[in-house]
Amino acid sequence: MSKRTARLETILDRNPRDPSSLITVLQDIQKEFRYLPVEVLSDAAQALNVPLSKIFSASTFYKAFSLTPRGETIIRICKGTACHIKGADLLLEQLESALNIRAGETSSDLKFTVEVVNCVGACAMAPVMMVNNKYHGHVRVDRAVRLAKKG
Amino acid sequence: MRIGTIDKLDKFRAKCERQFKAQKKKIIVCLGPGCLASGSDKILDEFKSVLKKKKIKGITVETVKKTGCHGFCACGPLVVIEPEGIFYAKVKKIHVKDIIEKTLLKGEIIEKLLYTDPHKKSKKYTDYRSIPFYKYQTRISLRNLGLIDPDEITDYIAAGGYAALAKALTKMKPQKIINEVSKSGLRGRGGGGFSTGRKWATCAKVDDEPRFVICNGDEGDPGAFMDRCIMEGDPHSILEGMIICAFAVGSHDGYIYVREEYPLAVVNLQRAIEAARELGLLGENILGTGFSYDIKIIRGAGAFVCGESSALMKSVAGEIGEPRAKYIRSVVKGVYDKPTVLNNVETFATVPVIIEKGSKWFASIGTEKSAGTKAFSLAGKVRNTGLIEVPMGMTLRDIIYKIGGGIEEDRQFKAVQTGGPSGGCLPEGKIDLPVDFDTLTKAGSMMGSGGMIVMDERTCMVELARYFLDFLVSESCGKCVPCREGLHQLLILCTKITRGKASENDLDLMEKLSKVIQVGSLCGLGQSGPNPFMSTVQYFRDEYLSHITDCKCPGRSCRALITYTINDKCNGCVACISVCPEKAITGEKKKLHVIDQDKCSQCGSCEVVCKYDAIDIT
Ligand SMILES: Cc1cc2nc3c(=O)[nH]c(=O)nc-3n(C[C@H](O)[C@H](O)[C@H](O)COP(=O)(O)O)c2cc1C
Ligand code: SF4
Ligand code: SF4
Ligand code: SF4
Ligand code: FES
Ligand code: FES
Numbered sequence: 001m002s003k004r005t006a007r008l009e010t011i012l013d014r015n016p017r018d019p020s021s022l023i024t025v026l027q028d029i030q031k032e033f034r035y036l037p038v039e040v041l042s043d044a045a046q047a048l049n050v051p052l053s054k055i056f057s058a059s060t061f062y063k064a065f066s067l068t069p070r071g072e073t074i075i076r077i078c079k080g081t082a083c084h085i086k087g088a089d090l091l092l093e094q095l096e097s098a099l100n101i102r103a104g105e106t107s108s109d110l111k112f113t114v115e116v117v118n119c120v121g122a123c124a125m126a127p128v129m130m131v132n133n134k135y136h137g138h139v140r141v142d143r144a145v146r147l148a149k150k151g
Numbered sequence: 152m153r154i155g156t157i158d159k160l161d162k163f164r165a166k167c168e169r170q171f172k173a174q175k176k177k178i179i180v181c182l183g184p185g186c187l188a189s190g191s192d193k194i195l196d197e198f199k200s201v202l203k204k205k206k207i208k209g210i211t212v213e214t215v216k217k218t219g220c221h222g223f224c225a226c227g228p229l230v231v232i233e234p235e236g237i238f239y240a241k242v243k244k245i246h247v248k249d250i251i252e253k254t255l256l257k258g259e260i261i262e263k264l265l266y267t268d269p270h271k272k273s274k275k276y277t278d279y280r281s282i283p284f285y286k287y288q289t290r291i292s293l294r295n296l297g298l299i300d301p302d303e304i305t306d307y308i309a310a311g312g313y314a315a316l317a318k319a320l321t322k323m324k325p326q327k328i329i330n331e332v333s334k335s336g337l338r339g340r341g342g343g344g345f346s347t348g349r350k351w352a353t354c355a356k357v358d359d360e361p362r363f364v365i366c367n368g369d370e371g372d373p374g375a376f377m378d379r380c381i382m383e384g385d386p387h388s389i390l391e392g393m394i395i396c397a398f399a400v401g402s403h404d405g406y407i408y409v410r411e412e413y414p415l416a417v418v419n420l421q422r423a424i425e426a427a428r429e430l431g432l433l434g435e436n437i438l439g440t441g442f443s444y445d446i447k448i449i450r451g452a453g454a455f456v457c458g459e460s461s462a463l464m465k466s467v468a469g470e471i472g473e474p475r476a477k478y479i480r481s482v483v484k485g486v487y488d489k490p491t492v493l494n495n496v497e498t499f500a501t502v503p504v505i506i507e508k509g510s511k512w513f514a515s516i517g518t519e520k521s522a523g524t525k526a527f528s529l530a531g532k533v534r535n536t537g538l539i540e541v542p543m544g545m546t547l548r549d550i551i552y553k554i555g556g557g558i559e560e561d562r563q564f565k566a567v568q569t570g571g572p573s574g575g576c577l578p579e580g581k582i583d584l585p586v587d588f589d590t591l592t593k594a595g596s597m598m599g600s601g602g603m604i605v606m607d608e609r610t611c612m613v614e615l616a617r618y619f620l621d622f623l624v625s626e627s628c629g630k631c632v633p634c635r636e637g638l639h640q641l642l643i644l645c646t647k648i649t650r651g652k653a654s655e656n657d658l659d660l661m662e663k664l665s666k667v668i669q670v671g672s673l674c675g676l677g678q679s680g681p682n683p684f685m686s687t688v689q690y691f692r693d694e695y696l697s698h699i700t701d702c703k704c705p706g707r708s709c710r711a712l713i714t715y716t717i718n719d720k721c722n723g724c725v726a727c728i729s730v731c732p733e734k735a736i737t738g739e740k741k742k743l744h745v746i747d748q749d750k751c752s753q754c755g756s757c758e759v760v761c762k763y764d765a766i767d768i769t
Contacts, residue, residue, distance in 0.1 A: 020468050023452055023466065061471045062452035063411075063453030063454060064411045064451075064453035079373075080373030081530075081568065082373075082374045082530035082531055084373075084618055085531055085606060085615070086532075087755065090754055093756070097732040098732075118455065119372070119374060119376075120184075120412050121370070121375075121376035121379040121380075122184040122187075123376055123528055123530040124224030124376075124528070124529075124530055124537050125185045125227070126531075126536075135187055135188035136188060137185065137188035138189075141756040141760060142726075142759075142760050
């Protein structure tokens, strides 16, 4: 058994092997591999008895899933209403120009991914950005890039 | 340990209360989302590590307590010392030693950490309960937030938790519980405001098994965080409400659907579920009464539409969360086509209090048709951003000025947005309206889940409508044409206006299109999708027209219509140069700077960092 298959097996063992586990299994794969590798998905399709097309439609419907590899540092800019009116666009623009990637993309050295999210639930501290899983509140434009690069 | 009988629960509670009260002194550190974003976890660790080394009489590491959001997030990180209620704002790690040495050892108050009234500059408050932000609130669904440690079931029990469950299971028949909830007038807090009692009654009557009780913790509305705070800060209140509901409608299985962006809510809820199971409050044979009910957590995967009831139920079953037509209601055919009660987090968290204190008590709070209280997340350009709960019927003015402390930097109030993407904006002229389900709807907005975003003169209402349309276009599931294509066209037209490229015909077209989308869409997302546009055009038509006819943005925020220049207040500090993404600013140190208009993209970064008011926007 290849290493990849072994990692998938552990995920499958945690859930009932039927179609109702689809979303949970995809979430676990995403957590394990940081994205959804196509080969793993086709193995998962067989194991859960779900057509591969359905897996693809689920992985594009839900925003948490990514079919392409993501960076080591995931930067999330909140664009919820509170953050939006407090200048979230500025933060995003700063990051895009400093890292030379657009929202949703990953830098070619696989170091950074910049994502836009709709409200992370810390609106009182708007504008908010997240670097990996750490929240930063009241972020001013001049801090955004520094926070991102610190990782 | 399992608590096998109601008597044993009472005894256990007495023990929990003794323990809770025995800790007279408490150092409470807020670990809610706002305070965490400014590093309160480090403050908690610092307290613990200092106290580990230092021996102080009556004070140990256990004296330090973590809680969920205390409410006043604008002042975070917060540290509260009980029993006095001493409220320290914007605490940093370096203050920890001082707090221990001065306040805990000598009983001195550290003036500079106290909250100062922004209106009466000299007024400082020691006891937080007297700060206007707290004074005008009534807390029911947020009753335990900021007081108990969410990870300690004993804290919840000491605060009276699970007493309502015991009462419901032994002293009430299911029908009596449903009657009580109906009579209380509780309306669902998730948006629509449907009578909770009526929903439960319908489900209980459906002749089909099994039945499900599900909690909607999706909280998709951008700008809302009440549900998050309850899930993270008081998870047992939700479980207790769900178990009571399950007993009333005859359900044995349930789910809590938590959105992807709230990983800490999942952790805290999971821990609460396990703790409740271990004590025999959840699972098989609850409290020895023979009734069984268990709960599983389902994590969302980032789709706003999954907050809609029929979509959520599909997602729970592992499917793609597309809404379906509602000719059969989900109380009748819900998860796995079985009868299902779906309620919001705040709704469930309120239920135990109603059972304990009775429907009369609850109905006496709030207004005739909107009983009780409502939690709001107050955000935007208001001074005191945070989490609040007020009796229904309080006016917007009281919420924004008495609790919210007015507009930041004493700017002019322009509008308040309620109800998220399904809601609308209310102007100054509506600020004396009482906040309840029906009044807000009549005024063209909505209660929604409780996001309340305050806007000042610098917010452009057209741009705000564009923002919501953009949000909805990317969140529409695309199943039906009016929503998928209609909202997309609205967005294109609205964007045209913000660029100064539209005509009045476009505005008429948008209004006609809105009506079609409202009647022709399958689910609430499309049906209410035009609301933010409709309400802004209703109250701020002038602003639309000034974009269209004069190519001017009164809020000075639409980029295509404004220019940035530097005035002679500039002292050449060079701060703006480093943030300008277009490299449009030039100038020598200590000399007046200039902006190259051909390069400037009107991003506004320079204005944010200029401390000398030297950037003009025209
Ligand atoms: C597009 C859409 C999104 C929704 N999102 C949520 C949500 O995030 N949380 C929620 O409690 N209700 C949400 N609702 C409302 C639910 O469909 C449902 O009415 C509610 O959860 C019922 O609970 P309640 O009666 O306690 O309010 C949404 C509705 C629509 C149409
Ligand atoms: S109204 Fe929009 S979100 Fe709702 S079912 Fe139709 S396309 Fe999907
Ligand atoms: S508005 Fe933006 S692009 Fe224009 S000068 Fe200022 S920082 Fe540079
Ligand atoms: S930040 Fe303001 S004061 Fe400093 S150089 Fe720029 S315009 Fe001048
Ligand atoms: S709007 Fe950004 S955290 Fe809520
Ligand atoms: S998060 Fe601490 S007060 Fe809200």
